[in-house]
Structure formats: structure tokens, C-alpha cells
Amino acid sequence: MANRGGYDAVVDVDAEGDLGHTDLNDDLEFHNSNFDSNPNGRKVQPDTTFLTPSGRANGGSSSSSSKRFLWSISFYQQFFDVDTSQILHRCRSALYPRALFLDVMEGNPDLYGPFWIATTVVVILFMTGTISQYLQTADRGYYAYDFKLLSGAAGLIYGYTLFIPLALWAVLKWFGSEGANVLELWALYGYGNLIWIPVxxxxxxxxxxxxxxxxxxxxxxxxxxxxxxxxxxxxxIDAKRPTSSVIIVGVVLLHAGLAIAIKILFFAHGSPAAKVPAGDDSS
Structure with a gap:
């Protein structure tokens, strides 16, 4: 007989099969119903754990976000669910870190700040690279804008911010780390780009x-x-110190490569990313 309370009634029959002398209060047990779990007919929710914070309190958002499908707009809206005060607080924490940034995010990393920070860095690198090129050619009386600087800045900043955290997450996942997910690493690297704006x-x-x-x-x-x-x-990640050291050195070297690329491409006259005007034999 179906129970409306979501339970299955299980009758415990004694060895003699006699119910007449049993105490139903002792022999009736209630178990959670499994009517809602139909492995053959129901859709399985996608595994989105790589985008949900792990190891920090997230205010219960992970359980709700995991129910949103990857191809739905609502799934991506949660990554931009921040207000101006949160963005400013995270920017201040990135420029003047007094606590771990992963704790500052409180289990709610966002992509809004990293996207606009990266975009601002790209635009400013293009502007400063253009000024640098203009100072080099000011004596000629003309200057032609070279938008290869803009595409070069976009490829460098967006590519670094997108793929380096993704690769780092894959390496950490390979060694069994659960300390941060890819979204948190994207946010960490994205807000870390903020220093390049004043520079x-x-x-x-x-x-x-x-x-x-x-x-x-x-x-x-x-x-x-x-x-x-x-x-x-x-x-x-593990007890093997050399493994951790290699990863740390790799992260530092890749970041140093970003700084060197910025210096060579945008903070120097005669940038390889810039178009050399016709008739210029100064190189």
C-alpha cells in the first residue's frame, strides 16, 4: 500500500509467519522512499564539480548550482552574480592583500571582475604601446595607428588568463588536489592582472x-x-616535495614570461608586435 508521506511500509514477519501475536508498533519500520530515483528513465545531471568551490564554505550555492545544466544561461549567470561593492573589495584585496584571496571570495568566485580587468589591461597596453611608438616616430610629422598592438595585447592577456589557470588546475587535479577549482583559479589570475593597469x-x-x-x-x-x-x-598535493617545487617553479617562470612579453611588446620602442612604417630603416 502506497504511503503519502514518502515512506515504504515494511512489515517484519517472525519466523513462524504469525502476525497475530506480534506488536505492530515494534514490527513496522519506515524507510526513505526511492521512488524518485529511476536510473533507467530519468536524466542525469551533468558533473559540474570542476566549477564549484571545494574546501570552503559557499553558503549552500554548490548544491543549487550543480542542478543547472551547462548549456543553460542560468548556469553561467551565477559566475557574474556580484555587485559593485564586492568587485571593489576584491580589487583592494588583490592590490593590498591582507588575507588569502580565496578566502576573500568566500566560496563565490566570479568571472565579471577578471573579464573587465583583462579587457582594461588590453586597452591600456594598446594605448601605452601606441604612445611609445608615437614618441619614436614624432620627428617624422606623421603617425599611423597599428592595431596589431591591440590584437597582440588581447591574445597575450586573454590567452594567459584563460589557459594557464586551466592547465594548472589540470595538473593539480592529476595529483589529487581538491584545494581550488578552475573557476577559483580563473578568478585568482584575473584579479592578479590588476597590478598591470598602473604599471x-x-x-x-x-x-x-x-x-x-x-x-x-x-x-x-x-x-x-x-x-x-x-x-x-x-x-x-602530496608528500613528494620535488613535485610541488616543480609546479611552483613552473608557475613563477610562466608569470615571468608574461612580464617579459609585456615589456618587450609594449614598453619598448621598436616593438616586435608593431608594424614598422615603410621607409623606416632605423631597425
Missing amino acids: ALVSWSPLSILNYAFTAAGLVLSAGFLMRNLYPIITA
Whole structure:
């Protein structure tokens, strides 16, 4: 007989098969119904654990977000569910870190801040690279904008912010780390790009030594921000110290490569990313 309360009634019959002398209060047991679980006919929710925070309190958002399908708009809306005060607080925490940034996000990483920060860096790199090129050709009386600088900045910043955290997550996952998911790493690297905005704004100077100093300062600050947050995660993957050390060195070298690329492509006269005007034999 079906029970409306979501339970199955199970009658415990004694060895003699006699119900007449049994106490139904003792012999009736109620178990959770499994009517809702139909492995043959119901759709299975997609595995979205790689995008849900792990190891930190998330206010119960992971259970609700896992029920949203990857191909639905609502699934991606949750990654942009932040307000202005949260964005400003995270930006301040990235520039002046007083606590672990993964704790500052409180289990609610976003892609809104990283996207606009990366876009701002791309635009400012294009502007400062254009100014640097203009100062080189100012004596000719003309200057033609080279939008290869813009595409070069977009490819460098977007590519680094998207693929390096993804590769790092894959490596950590391979070694069994559950310290951070790919969304948190995207947010970490995205907000870490914030330091390049003030660096780019002051690195259009024709004095190369100043550009090197500003780039070095940006590298130290941004790499320190990343290591402050990634070091506890990386060193906890296993007991083999060399494995953790190799990953840390790889992260630092890749970030140093980003800084060197920014310096060479945008903070120097005669950038390889810029188009050399016809008739210019200065190179």
C-alpha cells in the first residue's frame, strides 16, 4: 500500500509467519522512499564539480548550482552574480592583500571582475604601446595607428588568463588536489592582472630603465600575490616535495614570461608586435 508521506511500509514477519501475536508498533519500520530515483528513465545531471568551490564554505550555492545544466544561461549567470561593492573589495584585496584571496571570495568566485580587468589591461597596453611608438616616430610629422598592438595585447592577456589557470588546475587535479577549482583559479589570475593597469599607465616612458623597473615591480607584486594563494594548495598535493617545487617553479617562470612579453611588446620602442612604417630603416 502506497504511503503519502514518502515512506515504504515494511512489515517484519517472525519466523513462524504469525502476525497475530506480534506488536505492530515494534514490527513496522519506515524507510526513505526511492521512488524518485529511476536510473533507467530519468536524466542525469551533468558533473559540474570542476566549477564549484571545494574546501570552503559557499553558503549552500554548490548544491543549487550543480542542478543547472551547462548549456543553460542560468548556469553561467551565477559566475557574474556580484555587485559593485564586492568587485571593489576584491580589487583592494588583490592590490593590498591582507588575507588569502580565496578566502576573500568566500566560496563565490566570479568571472565579471577578471573579464573587465583583462579587457582594461588590453586597452591600456594598446594605448601605452601606441604612445611609445608615437614618441619614436614624432620627428617624422606623421603617425599611423597599428592595431596589431591591440590584437597582440588581447591574445597575450586573454590567452594567459584563460589557459594557464586551466592547465594548472589540470595538473593539480592529476595529483589529487581538491584545494581550488578552475573557476577559483580563473578568478585568482584575473584579479592578479590588476597590478598591470598602473604599471602600464606609467611605462610609456622613452627611458628604458624606468620601463624595466616598473615591469619588475609589477612582476614581483603579481607573482607574490599568486604565490601567497597558490603555495598552500600546491604544497599540499602530496608528500613528494620535488613535485610541488616543480609546479611552483613552473608557475613563477610562466608569470615571468608574461612580464617579459609585456615589456618587450609594449614598453619598448621598436616593438616586435608593431608594424614598422615603410621607409623606416632605423631597425
